[in-house]
Amino acid sequence: MYLGSWLSRLCRDLSRPIGKTTQPIWGSLSRSLSSQRIPEFSSFVARTNTCGELRSSHLGQEVTLCGWIQYRRQNTFLVLRDCHGLVQIIIPQDESAASVKKILCEAPMESVVKVSGTVISRPPGQVNPKMPTGEIEIKVKTAELLNACKKLPFEIKDFVKKTEALRLQYRYLDLRSFQMQYNLRLRSQMVMKMREYLCNLHGFVDVETPTLFKRTPGGAKEFLVPSREPGKFYSLPQSPQQFKQLLMVGGLDRYFQVARCYRDEGSRPDRQPEFTQIDIEMSFVDQTGIQRLIEGLLQYSWPDDKDPVAIPFPSMTFAEALATYGTDKPDIRFGMKIVDISDVFRNTEIRFLQDALAKPHGTVKAICVHEGAKYLRRQDVEFIREFAAHHYSQEVLPIFLNAKRNWSSPFAKFIMEEERLELTRLMEIQEEDMVILTAGEHEKACSLLGKLRLQCADLLEMRGVVLRDPALFSFLWVVDFPLFLTKEESPTELESAHHPFTAPHPSDIHLLHTEPEKVRGQHYDLVLNGNEVGGGSVRIHDAQLQRFILATLLKEDVQLLSHLLQALDYGAPPHGGIALGLDRLLCLITGAPSIRDVIAFPKSYRGHDLMSNAPDSVPLEELKPYHIQVSWPTDSEEEDASATPSKNLSS
Amino acid sequence: MYLGSWLSRLCRDLSRPIGKTTQPIWGSLSRSLSSQRIPEFSSFVARTNTCGELRSSHLGQEVTLCGWIQYRRQNTFLVLRDCHGLVQIIIPQDESAASVKKILCEAPMESVVKVSGTVISRPPGQVNPKMPTGEIEIKVKTAELLNACKKLPFEIKDFVKKTEALRLQYRYLDLRSFQMQYNLRLRSQMVMKMREYLCNLHGFVDVETPTLFKRTPGGAKEFLVPSREPGKFYSLPQSPQQFKQLLMVGGLDRYFQVARCYRDEGSRPDRQPEFTQIDIEMSFVDQTGIQRLIEGLLQYSWPDDKDPVAIPFPSMTFAEALATYGTDKPDIRFGMKIVDISDVFRNTEIRFLQDALAKPHGTVKAICVHEGAKYLRRQDVEFIREFAAHHYSQEVLPIFLNAKRNWSSPFAKFIMEEERLELTRLMEIQEEDMVILTAGEHEKACSLLGKLRLQCADLLEMRGVVLRDPALFSFLWVVDFPLFLTKEESPTELESAHHPFTAPHPSDIHLLHTEPEKVRGQHYDLVLNGNEVGGGSVRIHDAQLQRFILATLLKEDVQLLSHLLQALDYGAPPHGGIALGLDRLLCLITGAPSIRDVIAFPKSYRGHDLMSNAPDSVPLEELKPYHIQVSWPTDSEEEDASATPSKNLSS
Structure with missing residues (x-):
């Protein structure tokens, strides 16, 4: 009692x-x-x-x-x-x-x-x-x-x-809490089940790959490790990508590793300089093979105190995800899908819609926030409009439907009756709903509405509406990504959408020489409740194709990858793989507010260990064997740095 | 056919x-x-x-x-x-x-x-x-x-x-060999069994600890990782020692990790800059508890194609190992034990024995090489004597027994009949044996004979005698090490024999303040066929004792460990642990000539990845975010370096 x-x-x-x-x-x-x-x-x-x-x-x-x-x-x-x-x-x-x-x-x-x-x-x-x-x-x-x-x-x-800073400073005390004990033990047990599935049930080989490696092309986010040879540095790689492919060339057939990875992004909220991925590669596999493997893996290792995971996971193309959810990682636990209503407004009198539709790729899009008119307030709408204006330079048009199906909107009087009827039909609008409408180029309009969709969900949930059941784990494959993106700063140049080892979609290979930006890659992302928890691809196993993509299309320094290119020449099997972000996955499963809550000794968002005070100063004589010295910033540089710490600390 | x-x-x-x-x-x-x-x-x-x-x-x-x-x-x-x-x-x-x-x-x-x-x-x-x-x-x-x-x-x-350099350059091809496939798959399966034993049978929690950490006191062998803050560096730790102890303070109770560790020792044959240890820590445990756990672990995970491991393993004190085998890691697959024969020669006429026995701690020691007179040659004996003279400045006296039990030795005529009889009895000398005898201070004489014992074994095996059955895996615990050693360069100062967190032997605690060099530590080494494959200790859980040892006895900078000392104040449970060297263990089990043969992508003995050419030069602009620059050696320094590469590359 x-x-x-x-x-x-x-x-x-x-x-x-x-x-x-x-x-x-x-x-x-x-x-x-x-x-x-x-x-x-x-x-x-x-x-x-x-x-x-x-x-x-x-x-x-x-x-x-x-x-x-x-x-x-x-x-x-x-x-x-x-x-x-x-x-x-x-x-x-x-x-x-x-x-x-x-x-x-x-x-x-x-x-x-x-x-x-x-x-x-x-x-x-x-x-x-x-x-x-x-x-x-x-x-x-x-x-x-x-x-x-x-x-x-x-x-x-x-x-x-207690504040998180205090928790991290005394992490050894914080670990005594029930929640941290639960999180770390769940992590251990789930990884153990994954190992059983991979090793014992499906014959995977756990191979440890080096972390002291050579820098990779474009590896600007790699930590450097000075060696005892003047001017020579190791890099801490962002993933075992090259090694896993080389293992396939080496006939290892089925590789996995719970791999420590490193990424130096400076200060980023909810990112860690070192993190863990479940790293997998298989020979003689296609996209479907990897997907079925991962579905089985997650089902097998899923915690007993959660509802079982249903497989296979649904799949969606990147184009569909963008058009319907405005993002490549849709949270499909709730609807509020984006609808293209361009045709409804072909003859509209509303100026910004007219303007948008007059342009070559102009569209009008909308989402219907169910019960939005009931729960959302004037200030919410103001917030949404400001967000759109500030981040997307886009105008959005909110329409409220009151209980009597009257439309209330700054533009209501400009919406014709037939438009109203067609819109209601297309979007299944009901009493007390709210519609948010925007116009512009397809991708931009979708992207904005994708963001607003999530913000509306947040707002509704703050008012007590349950849109995203926390007990529901909705996995989704997103596939058919473009292989290349045009560089923002130089639109005539291409960069890999994911990485340069991704194989092109077989039916698009003929476009590589003519319209490479239209080529889809055999890449697949795994999304859980709106978060990317994994990604992988079928890789290029043809040396000639890999050289063409690296040297001709991407203009990369192939010298840095000569060992990999050579390996492909020596009987590389077709292969593919995936990596799951373990920290993020555990964070979602435990419902933790941050990935720091599923890591025993995480760094702060500035990359500090608040318990031991790392990184720390080092006596000069310890730098000597590594032939390096510190370039101390000048006073003015330091002022700049303290004035804009985020700029200074991010890459 | x-x-x-x-x-x-x-x-x-x-x-x-x-x-x-x-x-x-x-x-x-x-x-x-x-x-x-x-x-x-x-x-x-x-x-x-x-x-x-x-x-x-x-x-x-x-x-x-x-x-x-x-x-x-x-x-x-x-x-x-x-x-x-x-x-x-x-x-x-x-x-x-x-x-x-x-x-x-x-x-x-x-x-x-x-x-x-x-x-x-x-x-x-x-x-x-x-x-x-x-x-x-x-x-x-x-x-x-x-x-x-x-x-x-x-x-x-x-x-x-093929040469090892060629194998490493084309490692992805070398991996296709049966032997490398076998080694890597055995490694994966053995580690998996270890995980089953620890996780599923005994409730251990697999916790990943950071590798970007703070330098540890005396951590001169730690790689540095520059951060984006000027003059601040992470260190890649040699082991998760501090973290595993902090996890115990955090109530994790039973921790293990297949942990990547880093040690920058420059060029060392058969060492790797990154290596793997099975890292274990338990609360409320004593030395025996850890030993029984490890015996069970090895028995459970032992490969099916080898003879099963018998448990418990024999145990020997450090003093006994030194006196009997001249080393702290005896290969007990064969005898040839060191015998103290000082008493036999109390009245000898042989000058160098006389001289040795006249000194305060002088002893005469010998090993009996069974069938040594039959198999060893004059040049072998010359080699042995030169080795002793060169490395130990010690004289050794070989005695051969021919088939008729006649003694043949440069000193034979000085050995009296009663000495001969007593020696034969003490050392169980038989026909065609060879005795190697030396004199001097106990530790030095044992150490020399321990080395000669192994060299004689090598020589006999070259002649076809099987002394060390490769199918036999003889585990041995070595215990009761001294807690401190006196520093070679400054004999009044103490250093930890293993590390400063080792708890003193309970019955020696009273000596800490008076004769600390006599205190034994609760440290235990695991030895397999003459190789150290693991080591651990019961740790200090009392903050006051830890402070005394660090600050007063070892004169370490306690500031670097303030977080650990503070943690011990906040309800640290008694705890202990161990780490097994996975690479070495697998190397012995597979009978591989080098640990490089049980690692997928090893570095050369100079720390190079011969496949990708790491470490490598880095463009200057990639150093800038880390506020470091290269201190290029002057021409004369470079000449020095190329003249004595080993000196330049080792710490």
């Missing part, structure tokens, strides 16, 4: 706005995460049991437990915590156990103790049904203080709010 | 002098490596089967195979290879299959082809019992050339000798 309210407070913090589908509590962790044989959590150590595992079935057993003092009340009982849960300890009151009582009553909170005693029933009326160990308690015989705890910078209770 | 001799040639190269216990052949790989359910090696891809798996049980089946052309004979058949083995393909000779014949006959060796056909019996008398697929062949209906192969720099056959 008396623990009930306390425990519910402990768990209160767990209900996060997004993505928290269940509220697991201490002690449920090992049960919910593993459907297989339960591991021996107390083998090889001083305890007989974990705190969280004791039940009525253990009554009468002599147990030894080790853990942290989580709570103590009136010197009569305390609650001991380990990573498996909480258990109630009765502090002995009789004279003969005075030393045990002294230890247990005097040890500060979060001290580490070892206790031995008997598992007994709780007295009638004191059973706590909310606590997994709530039917029992421990009658203690001996106690030992293993380590006393000094005054903490914050309490180890999930409901105690 | 006709394939038999060819296959035996293919495998000839596999019989390496050391450590090759079985001679697995193509096709036996998946069978020998996995006792569990056989994975689906052909799921999701264009083939129906692998080349190596087809047997008589597949007769009549329509199959599609993909692989490399390994061999072709008289345009009538070819041998197709994939990573699972070899299979014989009958090239169709009838007119209607002319296009198939053309493809299969014209494709160069090592081209990649896809064939479809029927599994048929070989004609009577043509069954090849040495080939796993030797009972069947494939009657081909269709063939497709997937990629033609240009002229190779070397043939893909294990028996074709």
